[in-house]
Amino acid sequence: MASNMKIQSSSPTFQGGISSTLRSARQRVINAVPNMELSGNTNWINKAGEKISSAEQRLILGASALMSQPFIDAHNKNVDEKTRKVSVARTIAKIIAGTLTGFAIRKGCIKAIKAMSQPRGANIPKWKSFFTPKDVNKTNTDAFMQYRNAMGTVVALVVMMFTNFLIDAPLTKFLTNTFIKKQENNNG
Amino acid sequence: MANLFSNFKSSLYKNYGENPGKMLVHTGVLGWILSSLAQVSAVVFNDKISPEQKSFLIPQEIADAGINIASFYLITSSFKNVASKLVSTGKLTTKGIKGALAKEDIAKIGKLDFNIGELKNVPEDYKPFKNGVDVIASTVGSIISCNIVTPILRNQYASRKQKQALARMHTNTQLTAPRGISMAQYQRLSSIKYSSGLKV
Numbered sequence: 001m002a003s004n005m006k007i008q009s010s011s012p013t014f015q016g017g018i019s020s021t022l023r024s025a026r027q028r029v030i031n032a033v034p035n036m037e038l039s040g041n042t043n044w045i046n047k048a049g050e051k052i053s054s055a056e057q058r059l060i061l062g063a064s065a066l067m068s069q070p071f072i073d074a075h076n077k078n079v080d081e082k083t084r085k086v087s088v089a090r091t092i093a094k095i096i097a098g099t100l101t102g103f104a105i106r107k108g109c110i111k112a113i114k115a116m117s118q119p120r121g122a123n124i125p126k127w128k129s130f131f132t133p134k135d136v137n138k139t140n141t142d143a144f145m146q147y148r149n150a151m152g153t154v155v156a157l158v159v160m161m162f163t164n165f166l167i168d169a170p171l172t173k174f175l176t177n178t179f180i181k182k183q184e185n186n187n188g
Numbered sequence: 189m190a191n192l193f194s195n196f197k198s199s200l201y202k203n204y205g206e207n208p209g210k211m212l213v214h215t216g217v218l219g220w221i222l223s224s225l226a227q228v229s230a231v232v233f234n235d236k237i238s239p240e241q242k243s244f245l246i247p248q249e250i251a252d253a254g255i256n257i258a259s260f261y262l263i264t265s266s267f268k269n270v271a272s273k274l275v276s277t278g279k280l281t282t283k284g285i286k287g288a289l290a291k292e293d294i295a296k297i298g299k300l301d302f303n304i305g306e307l308k309n310v311p312e313d314y315k316p317f318k319n320g321v322d323v324i325a326s327t328v329g330s331i332i333s334c335n336i337v338t339p340i341l342r343n344q345y346a347s348r349k350q351k352q353a354l355a356r357m358h359t360n361t362q363l364t365a366p367r368g369i370s371m372a373q374y375q376r377l378s379s380i381k382y383s384s385g386l387k388v
Contacts (some may be wrong), residue, residue: 021342033274045320052323061331061334073343131274142315150208153211
């Protein structure tokens, strides 16, 4: 605490005052967290960094969305019951459609980028190194794998600008209608 | 053009090759922006919606996009940044990393200026561990933002907009439903649209 006050009083300008206040706030946040030393097998954390690309993250997001979003919509007291039920059906449909297409397209694009970012060489066709950055010779490093994930995700996002209309929207509509019909049948 | 693409590839490699957590946050934001653009253009290019209705729906879409993008970026990047700082200052570490630090470095653990990644002898396990923590933190941040905070904010926003639409209906500047559906159906659809969703 004393050291924090010292940092603040040593700042002559307003800007310096703000930055030192922010700095002391950040330091306080760090101080509030106890030292955590993980023992045992921590390889799973390292593996998460290597293996979880945007495609896997989309799958995790979709699975957890199914557990939370319909529940939030079902408890939205600001709308009438009928709206609420349709809203839940549409949310589930949107999550399923969005997750399936989002995961498949991201995964596909990352694979395609991998195939098209091979190291440059005499025997390698030009298209196979189309996405290889210049001055990069090693393609088996972790950094290069992450580059492929990033480039694949960017390409996937562009692709999804179209599939959003061509696949997501009609699939969401179809699934919503199916779920609503099922709800009505269950209600007799 | 070829030069531009080459620079883009190099910049992607330099910025995200060593930082997958940052990549997930940035591409997530880009995903939300593109998804929002698609939603806005769906209204802009829909012939069945009259210009009066467009003047009402387009700002709604833009505001909705603002909520999505801001909450995603603020929450996810905060999670990622805090986790990243905890690892770089040694607050969150492994037995192997701590064991590889010199005595004077161990004394600096938890200080903002201290960064294990900038030491002369960076422990071998440090980078994979930091990348792993970054990715896990940004994934947890995304789950909280996309699946809890945003739907709650959007539901509140949608119900407010639905009430405004109802109030408008009773004033002189009446809002009419698109061709083929009643005003009640239109309001219900409008509410459903805003009460759910997930990025592309």
